[in-house]
Amino acid sequence: MEINWQEFYARRTRQITGSQIRQFFALTERPEIISFAGGFPASDFFPREEIGRVLGELACAENSHALQYAPTEGNHDLRAYLAAKIRCAGSACHIDNIIITNGSQQGLDLLCRILVNPGDPVLVEEPAYVGGMGAIKSYGGVPAGIPMDGEGPLPAAMEKTILKLERQGRHPRLFYTVTNFHNPTGYTTSLARRKAILALAEDYNIVIIEDNPYGELCYEGTVPPNYQALDRSGRVIYLGSYSKIFIPGIRIGWMAAPQAVIEKVCLAKQTADLCSNSLGQRLAYRLSAEGFIDRHVKKLICFYRKNRDAMLETMERCFPPEINFTRPQGGFFVWVQFPPFYPPARELLHLALEQGVAFVHGEGFFSGAGGSHAARFSFSQVSPEKIAAGISRLGKLFYRFREEDTRQAAGE
Amino acid sequence: MEINWQEFYARRTRQITGSQIRQFFALTERPEIISFAGGFPASDFFPREEIGRVLGELACAENSHALQYAPTEGNHDLRAYLAAKIRCAGSACHIDNIIITNGSQQGLDLLCRILVNPGDPVLVEEPAYVGGMGAIKSYGGVPAGIPMDGEGPLPAAMEKTILKLERQGRHPRLFYTVTNFHNPTGYTTSLARRKAILALAEDYNIVIIEDNPYGELCYEGTVPPNYQALDRSGRVIYLGSYSKIFIPGIRIGWMAAPQAVIEKVCLAKQTADLCSNSLGQRLAYRLSAEGFIDRHVKKLICFYRKNRDAMLETMERCFPPEINFTRPQGGFFVWVQFPPFYPPARELLHLALEQGVAFVHGEGFFSGAGGSHAARFSFSQVSPEKIAAGISRLGKLFYRFREEDTRQAAGE
Numbered sequence: 001m002e003i004n005w006q007e008f009y010a011r012r013t014r015q016i017t018g019s020q021i022r023q024f025f026a027l028t029e030r031p032e033i034i035s036f037a038g039g040f041p042a043s044d045f046f047p048r049e050e051i052g053r054v055l056g057e058l059a060c061a062e063n064s065h066a067l068q069y070a071p072t073e074g075n076h077d078l079r080a081y082l083a084a085k086i087r088c089a090g091s092a093c094h095i096d097n098i099i100i101t102n103g104s105q106q107g108l109d110l111l112c113r114i115l116v117n118p119g120d121p122v123l124v125e126e127p128a129y130v131g132g133m134g135a136i137k138s139y140g141g142v143p144a145g146i147p148m149d150g151e152g153p154l155p156a157a158m159e160k161t162i163l164k165l166e167r168q169g170r171h172p173r174l175f176y177t178v179t180n181f182h183n184p185t186g187y188t189t190s191l192a193r194r195k196a197i198l199a200l201a202e203d204y205n206i207v208i209i210e211d212n213p214y215g216e217l218c219y220e221g222t223v224p225p226n227y228q229a230l231d232r233s234g235r236v237i238y239l240g241s242y243s244k245i246f247i248p249g250i251r252i253g254w255m256a257a258p259q260a261v262i263e264k265v266c267l268a269k270q271t272a273d274l275c276s277n278s279l280g281q282r283l284a285y286r287l288s289a290e291g292f293i294d295r296h297v298k299k300l301i302c303f304y305r306k307n308r309d310a311m312l313e314t315m316e317r318c319f320p321p322e323i324n325f326t327r328p329q330g331g332f333f334v335w336v337q338f339p340p341f342y343p344p345a346r347e348l349l350h351l352a353l354e355q356g357v358a359f360v361h362g363e364g365f366f367s368g369a370g371g372s373h374a375a376r377f378s379f380s381q382v383s384p385e386k387i388a389a390g391i392s393r394l395g396k397l398f399y400r401f402r403e404e405d406t407r408q409a410a411g412e
Numbered sequence: 413m414e415i416n417w418q419e420f421y422a423r424r425t426r427q428i429t430g431s432q433i434r435q436f437f438a439l440t441e442r443p444e445i446i447s448f449a450g451g452f453p454a455s456d457f458f459p460r461e462e463i464g465r466v467l468g469e470l471a472c473a474e475n476s477h478a479l480q481y482a483p484t485e486g487n488h489d490l491r492a493y494l495a496a497k498i499r500c501a502g503s504a505c506h507i508d509n510i511i512i513t514n515g516s517q518q519g520l521d522l523l524c525r526i527l528v529n530p531g532d533p534v535l536v537e538e539p540a541y542v543g544g545m546g547a548i549k550s551y552g553g554v555p556a557g558i559p560m561d562g563e564g565p566l567p568a569a570m571e572k573t574i575l576k577l578e579r580q581g582r583h584p585r586l587f588y589t590v591t592n593f594h595n596p597t598g599y600t601t602s603l604a605r606r607k608a609i610l611a612l613a614e615d616y617n618i619v620i621i622e623d624n625p626y627g628e629l630c631y632e633g634t635v636p637p638n639y640q641a642l643d644r645s646g647r648v649i650y651l652g653s654y655s656k657i658f659i660p661g662i663r664i665g666w667m668a669a670p671q672a673v674i675e676k677v678c679l680a681k682q683t684a685d686l687c688s689n690s691l692g693q694r695l696a697y698r699l700s701a702e703g704f705i706d707r708h709v710k711k712l713i714c715f716y717r718k719n720r721d722a723m724l725e726t727m728e729r730c731f732p733p734e735i736n737f738t739r740p741q742g743g744f745f746v747w748v749q750f751p752p753f754y755p756p757a758r759e760l761l762h763l764a765l766e767q768g769v770a771f772v773h774g775e776g777f778f779s780g781a782g783g784s785h786a787a788r789f790s791f792s793q794v795s796p797e798k799i800a801a802g803i804s805r806l807g808k809l810f811y812r813f814r815e816e817d818t819r820q821a822a823g824e
Contacts, residue, residue, distance in 0.1 A: 003647050005672050008585055008619060010529045010551070016679045043476035051479065052471035055691075059464035064455035067463065067661040102514065102685035109684050113550070117422045134683035138525070139422070173420055207420060235415050249479040249690035260417050267428045271546035272521045273514035277689050278661035279467075 012118070015137040034390035035358040036311075036377040039183065039332055043381075045303055046247050047287075047296055054286045058279060070278040073266050074100025074254070078285040086238065086256045090229030096259045099266055100276050104213055104239035104253040107265075108135045108176070110272065111209060111237060111255070114264045115174060116141040121165050123175040123206070125153050127335075127365030127374070129183045132176050132211065143367035144172060150326070152189025153177065155196040162204050175201065175208050180215035180223045181331025184365045184376035188329055191224035198230055206235070213241040213253075214331035216297050219305035221329050234258050242284050244332075245297050250280030304332070310384035311377065311391060318395025320402045325377075332380040335362075338373040341405045342398070345375045355397055357390045424530070427549040446802035447770040448723075448789040451595065451744055455793075457715055458659050459699075459708055466698045470691060482690040485678050486512025486666070490697040498650065498668045502641030508671045511678055512688050516625055516651035516665040519677075520547045520588070522684065523621060523649060523667070526676045527586060528553040533577050535587040535618070537565050539747075539777030539786070541595045544588050544623065555779035556584060562738070564601030565589065567608040574616050587613060587620050592627035592635045593743025596777045596788035600741055603636035610642055618647070625653040625665075626743035628709050631717035633741050646670050654696050656744075657709050662692030716744070722796035723789065723803060730807025732814045737789075744792040747774075750785040753817045754810070757787045767809055769802045 058066040073079065079098040086093035101107040108131070116122060118140025124133060126145025133143045144161055146153040158175075165172050175197070179189045189197070201208050210227045228236040241253035255265060269275070287293050311334055315325050324337040336359075338345060345361035352358060360378075362371030379387055441447055470478040485491065491510040498505035513519040520543070528534060530552025536545060538557025545555045556573055558565040570587075577584050587609070591601045601609070613620050622639045640648040653665035667677060681687070699705050723746055727737050736749040748771075750757060757773035764770060772790075774783030791799055 002645055003617075003619070003670070005670065005676075007617075008527055009676065010525070010527055010532075012529075013526050013676060013680075016526075016676070016683065040481055043480045046476045046479045048472050048474075048476060048479070052468045055467040055471050056464045059467050060460050062460075064458045064460060067458045067460070067659040068455045069452055069655075069660045102689075105683070106685040113422070114425050114428075115420055115422055117424075120422075131683060131686065138680065138683045205415075207415070233414055243481075247479040248481045251685060251687070251689040258415070258417065264417075264421065264425060264428070268425075268550060271428065271517070271543060271550045272684070273518040273663060274543065275663070277514075277663040277692055279691065280689055 012138060012140050015140060016134070017137075033353065033356055033358050034382060034386050034393075036379065036382065036390065037358040037360050038381060039378045040381055041244050041248060042303065045300065047292070050287060050292060051247070051283065054283055055279065058282050058286070066278050066282045068278060070100075070275040070281055072270050072275050073262070074098070074276060075278065075281040075285060077289070078281050081285060081288050082240070082254050082256070086228070090225050091231075091238075091256065093256055094259075097256050097262060099255050099262050099269065100281055101253045101255055101269070102251040102273070102276050103243050103248065104211055104241040104255075105131050105135070106272070107239045107253055107255040108132060108209065108211065109138070110265045110268045112136055112139040112141060113268045113272075114261075115207070119170075121170050121172045123158065123161065123172050124367060125177055125182065126367060127184050127362065127371055128176070128367065129178050129211070130364055132178070133367060136176065145367040145370075148182075148185060148187055150187055152179070152187055152193040153197060155193065155200055158197065158200055162200070162206075172204075173206060175206050176211065177208065177227075178211045178213075179227065180212055181217065181328050181333070183214070183331070184333050184360070184362070185335040186326040186328030186331055186333045188223055194224055194227055194230055198227060201235055202233060208236045209239065210236055211239045213239075213244050216245050217300060217304055217332075218330040219301055219308055223330070228256065237261060242293075245300065246284065246287070246293055250277065250283060252276060252280045252284045304380065306384050307379040307382065307387060310387040311379040314388045314391035314395075318392040320395070320398050322402065323398060332378045334377045334379065336375045336377055338375070338398075340373060342373060342401050344372045346372070348375070351397055352394055355393045357393050424550060424552050427552060428546070429549075445765065445768055445770050446794060446798050446805075448791065448794065448802065449770040449772045450793060451790045452793055453656050453660060454715065457712065459704070462699060462704055463659070463695065466695055467691065470694050470698070478691050478694045480690060482512075482687040482693055484682050484687050485674070486510070486688060487690065487693040487697060489701070490693050491666075493697060493700050494652070494666050494668070498640070502637050503643075503650075503668070505668055506671075509668050509674060511667050511674050511681065512693055513665045513667055513681070514663040514685070514688050515655050515660065516623055516653040517543050517547070518684070519651045519665055519667040520544060520621065520623065521550070522677045522680045524548055524551040524553060525680045525684075526673075527619070531582075532586075533582050533584045535570065535573065535584050536779060537589055537594065538779060539596050539774060539783055540588070540779065541590050541623070542776055544590070545779060548588065557779040557782075560594075560597060560599055562599055564591070564599055564605040565609060567605065567612055570609065570612055574612070574618075584616075585618060587618050588623065589620065589639075590623045590625075591639065592624055593629065593740050593745070595626070595743070596745050596772070596774070597747040598738040598740030598743060598745045600635055606636055606639055606642055610639060613647055614645060620648045621651065622648055623651045625651075625656050628657050629713060629716055629744075630742040631713055631720055635742070640668065649673060657712065658696065658699070658705055662689065662695060664688060664692045664696045716792060718796050719791040719794065719799060722799040723791040726800045726803035726807075730804040732807070732810050734814065735810060744790050746789045746791065748787045748789055750787070750810075752785060754785060754813050756784045758784070760787070760809075763809055764806055767805045769805055
């Protein structure tokens with residue numbers, strides 16, 4: 001008898017769907033395309049020599065610890081280093097408050113495993129990081145989107161959503177947020193907004209999951225204190241990552257949380273994959289402890305700032321004035337809003353690809369409907385020259401819709 | 413308001429418990445202890461120079477691919493290599509039938525995510541690999557143990573369990589098995605037994621998850637064909653790992669399964685951790701493709717065979733005859749059964765630790781009651797000399813119970 005796999009899949013798989021971004025990868029990542037689609041860090045800027053040097057030393061060390069299984073909670077030295085880093089950011093943190101994960105994505109996945117029951121509503125930003133909603137949904141959670149403005153998620157809208165859910169008997173217990181240089185909008189939640197949201201979290205007994213992969217990549221001004229540093233009731237769980245400030249190929253991130261939570265997450269990680277890779281943990285530790293990564297971040301800031309400036313300057317100059325776009329202080333992303341009389345961004349993408357330019361249309365970042373006339377532009381992997389060329393090509397394309405619209409309005 | 417985390421934990425966390433083996437690590441892994449407890453591979457034998465050489469090359473390669481995110485399904489070259497390896501083992505296998513995972517543990521975790529609903533019974537061996545039961549339970553699955561003899565799980569007992577579950581309206585859809593040099597028993601499922609169990613799986617429409625981390629470490633004779641090679645209905649999912657044949661520190665394993673299953677697992681892995689680490693995948697590929705790992709396995713076989721022989725010879729010579737132990741053809745583990753008049757193995761462990769020797773008592777390997785008078789002895793990390801010293805010390809300890817028992821029987 002041949003197997004009918006549909007009979008075998010668990011109910012939760014109905015909620016596990018592919019990322020739209022990934023579905024477009026084959027199209028958007030062709031070498032002849034100027035792609036603003038992917039959100040990877042710039043591989044040209046990876047510190048190859050230093051990595052090669054330290055890996056060689058780690059591999060050949062006589063005790064072979066870098067090649068053996070690591071503790072589930074992670075390498076002791078790296079955890080101690082990260083606890084100190086969290087303390088510098090203004091939170092009380094001890095080594096027992098830290099667990100190492102495979103990027104912050106696994107941190108979020110393990111948190112959903114221990115905190116989300118099937119059917120539970122989970123507050124997220126709208127638009128939100130696709131992988132964040134994916135992790136929530138893969139445990140049966142239901143993302144509930146909170147609209148944002150340039151200062152971050154709107155507290156009044158959040159309270160309205162909480163009350164609406166409570167009337168349905170569905171108390172939301174978690175809020176997942178990317179606080180700095182948000183993916184996809186580039187917004188940074190302001191200090192006043194953080195305080196207001198933290199107050200709401202206290203009032204309604206909600207835990208905040210603060211995902212901060214981009215916070216150190218600040219090209220202008222400073223970022224406000226973390227939720228975790230502002231929190232007085234131990235209700236914030238912080239996720240960090242080496243993927244954007246160093247390299248993603250080692251898959252090393254971390255979680256800082258109350259010890260009781262770390263212990264639960266550690267039990268979950270035991271069955272998820274036993275431990276994160278030892279080589280990557282020790283590489284991250286060595287280059288962190290040597291101060292190399294902090295120096296590298298300073299160089300990254302200069303590097304990415306040029307990209308951001310090129311994108312914002314060219315958008316300002318070449319996009320029709322009816323197109324709005326965000327002006328991120330850091331990170332990788334600019335969020336672009338097209339006027340309603342434009343074709344949907346999904347169609348714009350196909351026209352853009354004909355011009356050899358790619359971006360990600362907005363729908364995939366919404367928990368419900370929305371984003372049809374929006375798009376995410378990443379400036380992390382393209383040189384300033386190519387950014388200028390790609391954006392000005394799109395500008396010409398977009399002006400066509402304006403002219404068509406003007407003609408239509410004039411009754412032509 | 414201080415947070416009461418108990419209110420926040422998802423229902424499934426009630427089933428997530430720590431491994432008893434890990435709880436004892438602090439005790440058993442003190443340097444002065446001769447420990448047969450841990451199941452790690454021997455780090456003295458890791459090929460440090462070759463790893464250092466290839467890592468240096470990978471890190472410094474101009475394209476930086478080894479440092480960037482990898483595709484979720486894994487590195488293309490490694491998947492192609494592993495598909496060919498699976499074909500050599502006698503199964504039809506194409507690159508689209510392979511996904512790379514963080515060790516075979518993550519493979520099992522992702523399979524449970526897509527295949528196990530809360531409350532589902534999952535057939536496992538009794539005793540079973542602790543991490544296997546852990547993954548099943550962390551998705552709400554309920555392990556149902558199938559007793560084993562020296563030829564593997566007993567088909568009659570399996571059918572009885574299936575029928576009993578079906579009478580309760582709970583059809584088991586999965587059987588998880590470690591086929592070669594089983595953890596913890598060291599048993600290898602015979603060819604006749606594999607055929608009988610595969611026939612049962614066909615009759616009752618059950619999927620077999622075949623976990624084979626130790627199969628290549630065969631010190632005597634040969635192992636039967638894999639379930640996947642014997643299968644004619646595409647109902648076998650195979651899990652492999654570099655942890656035992658190479659190094660665990662890179663966390664690289666693989667799954668071979670029908671393409672539809674691989675696609676679902678890939679979606680699940682996207683939200684679990686995006687991808688496995690690129691460096692480890694490329695290191696495993698390079699040393700596999702160069703033929704180095706196959707040559708290394710031959711050396712490992714000679715190395716571990718000496719350990720196994722030392723353990724079996726000393727047990728034969730020094731243990732009282734009422735103690736039974738298995739004689740594995742390969743892998744890392746010997747399973748020891750104490751007679752009922754001995755104290756429980758948990759107590760024996762404490763007495764053994766006083767003699768400076770450690771092992772793992774058996775209860776943790778059972779889905780229900782059982783294993784109170786059994787223990788797992790690993791010979792992977794201890795030299796033949798220390799094995800002989802440790803086992804003979806235990807022999808003296810065990811003879812005491814025999815004498816006490818003889819005296820008690822004589823009415824003393």
